[in-house]
Amino acid sequence: MKIVLENASSSHVCRVWPVAKDGLDNLQLPLEASALVRQSAAASRFEGGAGELFETFSEVDGKAVRIVLLGTGSGSRADMERAGGALVARYLRSGVKALAVEFGGTSISAEGAARLLFGAQLRSWNHDRYRTRLAEKARVSLEIVAAVGAPDGMETVWQGLEAVADGVALTRELVAEPANIIYPESFVERCQHLAELGVKITVLDVAEMEKLGMGALLGVGLGSARPSRILAMEWNGNPDQAKPLVLVGKGVTFDTGGISIKPAAGMEDMKWDMGGAGAVAGTMKALAGRKARARVIGVCGLVENMPDGKAQRPGDVVTSMSGQTIEVINTDAEGRLVLCDALHWAQESFDPEYVIDLATLTGAMIISLGSEHGGLFSNDDGFAEWLASAGKAAGDPLWRFPLSKAYDKLIDSPIADMKNVGPRGGGSITAAQFLQRFIKSGVKWAHLDIAGMVWADKPGPVWDKGATGYGVRLLDQLVADHFET
Numbered sequence: 001m002k003i004v005l006e007n008a009s010s011s012h013v014c015r016v017w018p019v020a021k022d023g024l025d026n027l028q029l030p031l032e033a034s035a036l037v038r039q040s041a042a043a044s045r046f047e048g049g050a051g052e053l054f055e056t057f058s059e060v061d062g063k064a065v066r067i068v069l070l071g072t073g074s075g076s077r078a079d080m081e082r083a084g085g086a087l088v089a090r091y092l093r094s095g096v097k098a099l100a101v102e103f104g105g106t107s108i109s110a111e112g113a114a115r116l117l118f119g120a121q122l123r124s125w126n127h128d129r130y131r132t133r134l135a136e137k138a139r140v141s142l143e144i145v146a147a148v149g150a151p152d153g154m155e156t157v158w159q160g161l162e163a164v165a166d167g168v169a170l171t172r173e174l175v176a177e178p179a180n181i182i183y184p185e186s187f188v189e190r191c192q193h194l195a196e197l198g199v200k201i202t203v204l205d206v207a208e209m210e211k212l213g214m215g216a217l218l219g220v221g222l223g224s225a226r227p228s229r230i231l232a233m234e235w236n237g238n239p240d241q242a243k244p245l246v247l248v249g250k251g252v253t254f255d256t257g258g259i260s261i262k263p264a265a266g267m268e269d270m271k272w273d274m275g276g277a278g279a280v281a282g283t284m285k286a287l288a289g290r291k292a293r294a295r296v297i298g299v300c301g302l303v304e305n306m307p308d309g310k311a312q313r314p315g316d317v318v319t320s321m322s323g324q325t326i327e328v329i330n331t332d333a334e335g336r337l338v339l340c341d342a343l344h345w346a347q348e349s350f351d352p353e354y355v356i357d358l359a360t361l362t363g364a365m366i367i368s369l370g371s372e373h374g375g376l377f378s379n380d381d382g383f384a385e386w387l388a389s390a391g392k393a394a395g396d397p398l399w400r401f402p403l404s405k406a407y408d409k410l411i412d413s414p415i416a417d418m419k420n421v422g423p424r425g426g427g428s429i430t431a432a433q434f435l436q437r438f439i440k441s442g443v444k445w446a447h448l449d450i451a452g453m454v455w456a457d458k459p460g461p462v463w464d465k466g467a468t469g470y471g472v473r474l475l476d477q478l479v480a481d482h483f484e485t
Helices: 031-043 077-091 110-124 154-176 184-190 192-197 206-212 215-223 267-272 275-289 335-350 363-369 381-394 405-411 427-436 472-482
Strands: 002-006 014-019 053-060 063-071 098-102 144-148 200-204 229-236 245-255 295-305 317-319 325-327 354-359 374-378 398-400 444-449
Touching: 002 110, 002 154, 014 077, 031 053, 031 063, 053 077, 063 077, 077 098, 077 110, 110 144, 110 154, 154 184, 154 267, 154 275, 154 472, 184 192, 184 229, 184 245, 184 275, 184 295, 192 200, 192 275, 200 206, 206 215, 215 295, 215 317, 215 335, 229 275, 229 335, 245 267, 245 275, 245 335, 275 295, 275 354, 275 472, 295 335, 335 354, 335 427, 363 374, 363 427, 374 381, 374 427, 381 398, 381 444, 381 472, 405 427, 427 444
Parallel strands: 002 144, 014 063, 014 098, 098 144, 245 295, 245 354, 354 444, 374 398
Antiparallel strands: 053 063, 200 229, 229 295, 317 325, 374 444
């Protein structure tokens, strides 16, 4: 779907008027339609709540026009995005090919108008690539949303938000694709186009990782015919920024659990176990697309976890790049093995002051928070507050969990420096404690466990059922708030 800006009065036969909460009396409609539309909307109890829709038909300029009133609620950022999402959800597969949103005559700001379009663009993403027998009436029909009479300055705001929407779309694409399509090598290929935006791409293959001593990450991929990869994406939007922000994503492109194999029921969902890496890739596209004035580096640890004669076993001991040894108690606790080497390599290579890792790390996080919040762990209170505030503003909410030496001792091993799982209780916390052992002194670090957030079983305000793109808006907001100059 394309968003276009038009200055002249629209000739579209489907025209949309945004209406604030209880703002029906101030609505400026075409004179010949005004009275009837107002009366009909009032009779249907339309009040202008965020995402509320009222639809009717009227004659305007001698032709039948579909008139839509779109509630924008309080006009807040969240309400405007919800309104845009609701509009597209209603007409995406309706047969309507074009909508004209009439901003002229409203009091909507440039930011508000752009946010409405942002919500519309986010909600328009879909993944019908493999549905060859989809009925015609169920196919996507909506091609254009035209912004008519947009407020001054909206185009500039929209250009930045459009880049973020493109980043979210990349994340959703990577997460939604099946594991026979997206695996470590093809994930890297899907990100190569970022070089056209000015992103420097670096890829480590198995031989290079072996030389570096990444025994933890490589151990996870031993049972797969798909070779593991490290992908680094560097965006240098501010050469004067001495130390970069580094984002590290877990990229397990399919997780069977390995020798500690998962139950068969629902295992197909494990194609999205690379949601952390997907969020990192999408964020890098968003930042490069809007030319963010910040130095940010994204690192993805990419593996496939399969059972095989070569796969690592429970009880094996592996040596991480940091030199710390790990007793592998459960091969299905593989994400932390991938991340510990990726985190160490990222710190050695780029000397960051701030590091964030994102991972669909633990089922325990879904038990704790469901699909309402991502889990947040951090060694720095100020950094944790930055992230929580950014998540709230962007619509990717986080909830903070504790870190403590009382939990740390639960992953001590009798034969190695640590084991990769502790007891069932506090499983998300002990996973974070594990990762913290690979963070260098003085580095401000946050771990985001987003297991319940990257995939949705039902549609939301700005996403359809399936891949949500969680994390991109959050990280883009964090960069805008605290790292751009």
